[in-house]
Amino acid sequence: MTVIILIAAPEGLRGHLTRWMVEASAGVFVGNPSRRIRDRLWELLATRIGDGQAILIEPAANEQGWAVRTAGRERWQPVDFDGLILSARPKTQPNENSHRPR
């Protein structure tokens, strides 16, 4: 299974992706595209995402069982810790999940 997440995508890109995958929630796409089609869709997304963000999570033959690709601006970077993929957040961004101390 492949999951693609689009944030602040330019007009028409999300609609285009619905021809290949099901948009389960706004900007979250789920489907089973083949490796070839994943690569081609990603190529298109990466070139057209502009100031938005694109994240693709796909099955992979590693210990974790999945891999991640990212494109766009101000994105979190996947970091490889000896085969374990973790996400590195940019330092400048406040963590949007935390509450500000009162």
Place this chain on the structure above:
Amino acid sequence: MPDIWWKADPRDLHRLVDRVSSVYVERSHLDRDENAIVIINKRQSVRVPASMVAVMLLGPGTRVTHGAIRLLADSGTTVCWVGEQGVRMYAAGLGPSRGAGLLHQQAWLVTRPKERLAVARSMYAMRFPGEDVSGLTMQQLRGREGTRVRKIYRAHAARTGVPWNGRDYKPGDAFAAGDDLNRLLSAANAALYGICHAVIIGLGASPGLGFVHTGKATSFVLDIADLYKAEYTIPLAAQGLTEERDARLGLRDLIARHKLLGRIVTDVKALLTPEGTDSEDHEANLLWDEHLGTVPGGTNYAAHADLSPHGMTDNHIAVIGPDPDEPDPTP
């Protein structure tokens, strides 16, 4: 010239085997919205991942826009306009197969007696699981098939207690026989033909090039439908129904429950691409040549290009609506 980046390349499209067999739509609008294909009705709007669907079956009460069809064609999705519940196909658009691979394969098989016999045999073999039919002639196969069908009729009539006086079928007048069972069987079979027809078109094969049947524009449809009658339409007709509509609805429920569409796709492909021949569907613009095989198309092969405009102005009648920005003519 707008940038049409959303156009799909053949390499972007899923092979038919990887697709969901069909999506049936009725009483809805099909439109294009931000490069998505949308089904809209009073209740909801749904975006269709058309590249994952083999056939879109459009039932009564559908309205389709040019934009939607353009995207569907681009996704390699067949569009079939069908009657109630997938019965009888009226028309079909371009299939998901952009190449003519399967069609060539079918034509090749059907025009060679040895190969044709092999395909016809495997069609019969599907109906006699576990029996070896490889040594039988067409005549013997026909006889055996007749015996099998008669047994099935009798067994179902005995099971349900519906009187059975033999299948009475007059070509061209399916409902002539008169008794309920014959009439309902004809109705259910008509529905089955429509569904098989849609799948065959969707795969890019020809409905006319049959292996067992021959001479009709739908010979291959009859061939394929015959594979499923014993399991689907005969038991259904023997249930003692009285209305043709019930037979059609019953068949549709059976088809949904047993996922028949997927099976038809698999069977047609298996019959037309015997073991070891992988027909990856390539779209290619080629011209045939008797010595070279093929030469690239889209090229002018004339020594002196003759660019006369004749033929560019074929007479045809066009009906074009007013420009949307035009003011209404005052009456």
